[in-house]
Amino acid sequence: MKSYFAYGSNMGNHQMAQRCPDNRKLGHARLPGFRWIISTGGCATIVESPGEEVEGVLFEISESDERSLDRHEGVTLGTYRKVELPVLHGGRVVPALVYVDPVTTEGQVRQEYIARINAALDDAGLSDAYIARQVRKFIPA
Numbered sequence: 001m002k003s004y005f006a007y008g009s010n011m012g013n014h015q016m017a018q019r020c021p022d023n024r025k026l027g028h029a030r031l032p033g034f035r036w037i038i039s040t041g042g043c044a045t046i047v048e049s050p051g052e053e054v055e056g057v058l059f060e061i062s063e064s065d066e067r068s069l070d071r072h073e074g075v076t077l078g079t080y081r082k083v084e085l086p087v088l089h090g091g092r093v094v095p096a097l098v099y100v101d102p103v104t105t106e107g108q109v110r111q112e113y114i115a116r117i118n119a120a121l122d123d124a125g126l127s128d129a130y131i132a133r134q135v136r137k138f139i140p141a
Helices: 013-019 063-072 111-124 128-135
Strands: 002-006 024-038 044-061 081-089 092-100
Touching (some): 002 081, 013 111, 024 092, 044 081, 044 092, 044 111, 111 128
Antiparallel strands (some): 002 044, 024 044, 081 092
16 A cells, blocks of 8 residues: 545545545645646645645555556646655654645646545645645635
8 A cells, every 4th residue: 555645625524435445545634845726727736935834634545546546647748747755644744645646837727626635635634724725725615
């Protein structure tokens, strides 16, 4: 099993159950040194930003779950790339798989993505302050 840090629509219980049936949700986690944006592709990504942090959900996923995420995130097409980053979970640092859009220019959210992100936010239990500061700039409630 591998640790996976979700910060976008994959934080949603329903979406993760469909994409990664072997997943085990470990709970809230934070990624220091980054901030959350919507890229010009219309979906969430993270960009380096000292002093900021991204909140998300840490999962354990199987190899088949990872292959499924690779397909959904468009890894072979270059839509997202896979990186390993240190996240904070339960008072310790955990190396986690993270999908990152190579495009770091801010853009407008795709309309169909709004409902998926808001559902994921409901499931994730992120802090209201974080959502207000980073997410609501791009995603209406």
